[in-house]
Amino acid sequence: MSISFRILGPVAVIPRGHAEIGGTSLGPPKARGLLSTLLLAAGHIVSLEAISASLWDGEPPRSALANIRTYTSQLRTAVNRDGIERLHGVAQGYALRLERGDEFDLECFRSRAQRGRLALARGDSEDAVELFTSALSCWHGPAGADLSTVGSIAHRLHALQEERLTVIEDCVEARLRLGALARLHDEMRSLTLEFPLRERLWAALMRVRYQLGDVSGALDAYREAYAALRDELGVEPGSELVELYLAMLNREVRLEPLKRPAEPGGHAGHARAVPRELPPAFGRLAGRDTQITAVQRVVVQSLDSTASACDCPCVVVLHGSRGAGTSTLAHHIAAGLRDQFPDGQLYVDIAAVSASVEPADLSLHVLTRMLRSLDVPLSLPPLEADDAAARYRTAVATSRLLVVLDNVTDARQIQRLIPAGKLCAVLVAGSEDLAGLDWATHLQRVEPLRPAPPRPAPVVHPASVHPAPEHADPAGWPRRTLHVSDVYPRLIRSRGGLGEA
Template identity: 30%
Template sequence: MEFSLLGPISVATGSGELALGPAKRRSVLALLLLQPNTTVPLEQLIDSLWEDEPPEHARTVVQGHVSRLRATLAEGGADAYGIELTTHGSAYLLRLPEELIDAHRFGELVALARPEAAPADAVPLLREALGLWRGPALTGTVTSPPFAAAAHALEERKLTAVEALARAHGALGEHEQAAAILYSAAVAHPLREGLIAALMRALFRTGRQSDALEWFHRTRRLLNEELGVDPGERLSGAYEEILRAEAADGRRSAAGSGARGQGRTGADPRAAAGRVPAQGGAVPAGKPGAEAATAAGGTRETSGRTGAAPRLLPRPPARFLGRGNQLASLTDALSDRTTGESPLAVVAGPAGVGKTACAVQWAHLHAADFPDGQLFADLRGFGEGDEAPPAEILRDFLLALGTPPERVPGSAQAASALFRSLVADRRLLVVLDNARGSAQVRPLLPGGPHCATVVTSRSRLDGLVATDCARPVGLQALGHEEGAALLGAMLGPERVAEDPAAARELVALCDGLPLALRAAAAQLTARPRWRLARLAAALRDERRRLALLSAEDSGIAAALRMSVARLSADDARLLSALATSADGHLNASVAAALAGYDPERTQDGLDRLAEMHLVDEEATDVYTISTLTQLFARDESGEAEPGSGAGGGD
């Protein structure tokens, strides 16, 4: 006879599982199994079974459940296993060998495993322990706080075992296995910082640096959005450890190159490796150039090919298609060396149009042109939390470039000066994603003529164009052919080819936005029997469209919400008024009439909405608002019909 707590509550015998009855009876058994060979007071059982005030006949109900459990166990042959359920006054005792309880066997196996001292022995022990789990702990019990707490405690023990198994694999050099084990647990527990930190280290040791850093930034955003806190010491420590390791690898590579060069030229190996003695102390504010680098104890760079070569780009975007003109425009803008300045391009467009994907795709295509490294940062300009302060991003950059943590300046001004001096002679690419405004970007710009910077934003960032000669690269929605090609890449060309008319309709219903099209493809991937026409029919219902165009943690509604959240109250009201337009086409006079604003106030508001790509100015005094933006603005203003935002079913 075996008792299971690590999944659905059950009792297994040689002839099958015993019929335990309703949830409260299973809950009585679970509570007795959680405290085996110990008397459990009747009052504790009552308090655990009823979350609210228990009924007057609660004692009778519990006594009835205990009586039925006793009979069920006896029918299953409990006596042969030394199992007895007895009454002791107003308490109950379940006497049994504890090894018959899966949670007890799990604990013993975990205790025997020594992942660091004896990893080869620990792996089979921990795998056997985790193999006892058949689902969420205490499944089938009532949903009261005592059972929730007990289930949580068991789940914590499981996660501890998962982390121990990953450490054992890591000690054996099996980092791929460690990453695979940690990945599933991290997806299920995205706010468990120690787990994410372990996953980051495992990914880094498999050579997947960009994936490791992506997990950090994803978790940092979740912590900020869900809990309003910053990463703790374990998560931040793993992040800085990875950045320092990358920098050290770069320095070792450079030193090796220098040593080989010395063999040919007789040069001083220290100079060839770009190393000079450290000078202690922090960078004084306003101390620019190489002088600032020396003051911070950094490396005085004399060649763009010396020092660390960080590779912080996210992985290339999956199924990236098209955008040939925009990629060519970026190449033209960032390859221009005629001015002697560090070239700068701004990729701007509406929410969901694929700005980040375009910038990252270009960066990967041209990474070889920047052998001294590629830096990437999410500036969080359009997120639920606060935007990233320049000092935070500069700290990450300086750590990646090999600056010891204790010598990173505390002020953004000093850190910016040190950053510019370190990269002055390097061939370095900087990608600044999701910027809110020009002021957030300027301290992060490198000054060296061999560096290049790509910024993405939903705003046009006219300030960077005016003061820093940024080259704008606009991104528009995909046309019918490009949108259908993206669907084909996501779903398989055969599925799209069988109904090209429906594919074109889907592109139109998604306003040609890649984010919306990818969400639509996710819906169809999850429903392989659906034809494209069936999803198109569902999307025609404007009350359901935004909900259907969402996929777990991403969706067009969430993206638009972040844009609208950055508007002033006046501009948000203007957008809501524009959403009532019948066809989405209007001029300033019509907009003023809809909003009840005077012409000057309306024109200023339209200009700001156009700068944020919430409306498009197609020609002088001709504005359009996309259908998805209209639907979102109507929902936000409370004008949607009941049922808006409800998720679609099968």
């Protein structure tokens, strides 16, 4: 049985075929806060210290550990169904692992928003508006609307609201390109009143009014934005808003309603899309610096025609056991290589695609999607897989393109996806079955990271300790405040561990 999880609004769990479980049915606000914390880190272990920081401001109460165990026991009833254990307890914390078929509204929102940005980048404004609107429909109120927002969870929920506002702004940009300005104007007026510190919204309102012929109203909108930013933040508008204001004063042509340039023969022209499909690589990946640098150096050297004698693309394969972190490592490596590939970066999650198509259709499905991302016209009737692969290789033959193929389990899944251009590079992340791939330029085994061993306590000889006045710290012996990370190991030892695994 699949389950839907909601955090973009009141927190809720919805087992398929059953009534929604939310509010007090999930437990007190802190139990729902714990569920939100685990959902935001779905698939990863959240330590007891991180859970405490999420649920309590400052020093947690002495009963924190017992409370957390009570909350997890309540949540297990809601999320562990049909013999499937989704909520796991380990020695150092808890993890919530979603099963195939489970739905999480935050993942749905981000996936649709990313597809909308790709559509906007390739000039498909109608598709972009549809995808952005669909992404925003995942929201049913403020994120975590029924939580007592204290601790670090409050900051994370605020960050989700910022993501929503950014998608609203992206949707407005797509609608500006389509027209229908009269209806958009009223919505922009409401949005600037609700979010007066968002400069992109003010810029959109100015452009709508200007293109409707209301130059005076457009300049008035700038003055309103100026006053709001000055009064609330003590700052002046940023350079983009100022430049838009000056352009309107000068009646620059670029601000006129958008028109597609005509090509000889009367067809509307458009620039070739540059795909930017890499997923975000958040933060620094501790313990992997050497691997990241080594792989990036291999890829960069392959682009140097004087250093590379091979007339084929660089193919780097990261292989490891399940849970070793090959995907995360690939994301960080690719993020550092963006600037090396100005013609674009393609990303495909092979596991996600193979879950929805037959194995024999996988290559054609992926190639068709990649050709669309590259803005290559597709012929009718539909292409065969080999024809699609040939058209793909032709399209990128002289491009500096990075292709990331994630969650690969069999080399046959990706053979047709390898470009032929020397300036291209392919980063493959997958299972141990790829270890014997003989046509890879570089093979890198990914071992699971091990926690650092505990540091031994310093040995202090009584004879070396000298008393010092209470108002001053002895030289070389700074005072130390007891932190929650010091308390929990003692609590765990004294209570015999968590007890629930």
